[in-house]
Amino acid sequence: MPPGRSSRPPSEESPTRWVLHVDLDEFIAAVEVRRRPELAGLPVVVGGRGDPTERGVVATASYEARAYGVGSAMPLRTAARRLPPEAVFLPVDKPAYEDASEEVMAVLRSFPVRVEVLGWDEAFLGADLSDEAVPEALARSVQEAVLASTRLHCSVGIGDNKLQAKIATGFGKPRGIGRLTTDRWFxxxxxxxxxxxxxxxxxxxxxxxxxxxxxxxxxxxxxxxxxxxxxxxxxxxxxxxxxRGVDSSPVDPTPWVPRAHGRETTFQTDLTDWDAVASEARRLAGLVAEDLAAEGRPAARVGVKVRYAPFETRQRSLTLPEPSGSAEVIAEAACRLLERLDHDRRVRLLGVRAEMSPPAP
DNA sequence: TCTGGGGTCCTAGGACCC
DNA sequence: TCTGGGGTCCTAGGACCC
Incomplete structure (x- = not known):
């Protein structure tokens, strides 16, 4: 999406005749229903720790829940007020969605196309000018193959470029195929x-x-x-x-290299004790260090984020003297950054993040 | 309706150097 | 004397997306 990824020199681009955008329908809710068939047909909401009395927002609502006006990013408490008693609230189970996403992406990669993964539940498929496939037929084949292998439904958008295909998917939802090309853009x-x-x-x-x-x-x-x-x-x-519907960015199958990792928490009750804030920062720094270790890349910069009550966010960051993956170094940096913030206000959220240096070419 | 958590990239001002 | 101009790094904030 961002222009940075779109502004490659033309020489790097493959001539693309069309682009497909594949988007799983109600992905997170569908993964939950897939492993709990008894939930089929019920309003299902996934978000936070699955407790609608807590602070948290809706990650995904099933179509049955959406019929009540519940949607992504809505506070869980609001969703609970809108939904009937039989509605089901579930906690976010990230590993389950990552696994399901891998299943889906593997199916997409089995087609003779370039696959650019956009997130857990989205991907672009690109074919070259020399390829003969008809996009509508390929779109239908993709939907059938994904459903057969994963029991998950998806919508597909067809466009002359990624921008058009991405928007077209919305015209196909759910379970359909949308088309938006240059000739009919305006x-x-x-x-x-x-x-x-x-x-x-x-x-x-x-x-x-x-x-x-x-x-x-x-x-x-x-x-x-x-x-x-x-x-x-x-x-x-x-x-x-x-x-103008113009987007010359290529479908890029290169594996994504993360720029940063961060962990943040919204407290169920605002913190007033700054010692508690500092020890939470150390805990988050440890989690960030684990994420870095998993990749084998050190942090070059460290940042903290503090959200004061009612909802005012401050960030501080620094460049480390030398890159480090040490939990202790990251924790110390985070605590030093916290020193630069107001200690007398109630803290709603705390976050610690690490930016990595770009990997050596 | 009181507002998550994980990211990405852009902008702008100041420091600092030549 | 009161004033250059370019380039890069650092930092804070903002916007967007899923």
Whole structure:
């Protein structure tokens, strides 16, 4: 999505005739129902520790739950208020979703395409100009193969590029196939709000509206220099390309190399005791060090995040004198960073993160 | 309706160096 | 004398996505 990954020199790109975007339907909820068939047909909500009286938000709601107006990122307490008593709340079980994701990606890789994994439940499939497959037929084959191997349903979007394919998937959901190509871009997208574009959220939409731009067509017609002036030299022109449905980024099957790892916790009750904050920072630093060790890469920078009640976030970070994977070094750095923050306020959330140096080429 | 946790990338100002 | 210009690193914050 971000422009950084999209702005490769043309010489690195393979000529792509079309792109498929595969997106699993209600993935997390579907994985839970798959192993608990008795939940089928019930409103199922996965989020937090599975206790709707706690602080936490909905990770995924089943379609039955969505019918009650429950969706991702909604506080669990709100979801509980909206849902009938038979609704089921489950805790997030990350390893289970990672395993299920691997099953799905293995199926996708069995097709003669390049596969770029976007997250647990999404991937782009790219084929070259020389390949003969018809995208609709391939899309249907992918859906059938994923269902047969994993008992999970997915939707597929077809586009001339990743941006179009990603948006097209939404037109196919659930269990369908959507199509959005250059020839019909403005017919389909022109009158939609700018938030219909992948990469434009509420904040950017508001800034665009302040410039008199509210629709995709309006964004496409905007002056590039004006957008660059108002929104930045990289982002401004990139937004305009989004408005025109243009995306030259290749489907890149290269395994993802993480830039950073972090752990954070929202406390069920705000912390007032700064000693407790510091010891929690040490615990989180230990978890981060484990993540680094699993990859065999040291931290180059360490950062802390503190969210004060009611909801005000502060971050501090530093570059280590030399890269280190030591839990003790990361913990000490985190504690030093905490010294630079106000100790007299209630703390709602604490996070510790480590940034890695890029691996040697 | 009081707002998770895991990430990515961009921007902008100041420090510092040549 | 009160003023250069470019480049890179560091840091804080913001926006977006799943």
């Amino acid at each position: 017919e389909v997208m022109g009158d939609r709000p700018t938030t219909a574009l992948w990469g434009i959220g509420a904040k950017t939409a508001r800034r665009l509206a302040d410039l008199g731009i509210t629709t995709v067509a309006g964004l496409a017609a905007a002056d590039t220099a004006m957008l660059a002036e108002a929104l930045g030299p990289t982002m401004g022109p990139w937004f305009r390309r989004l408005g």
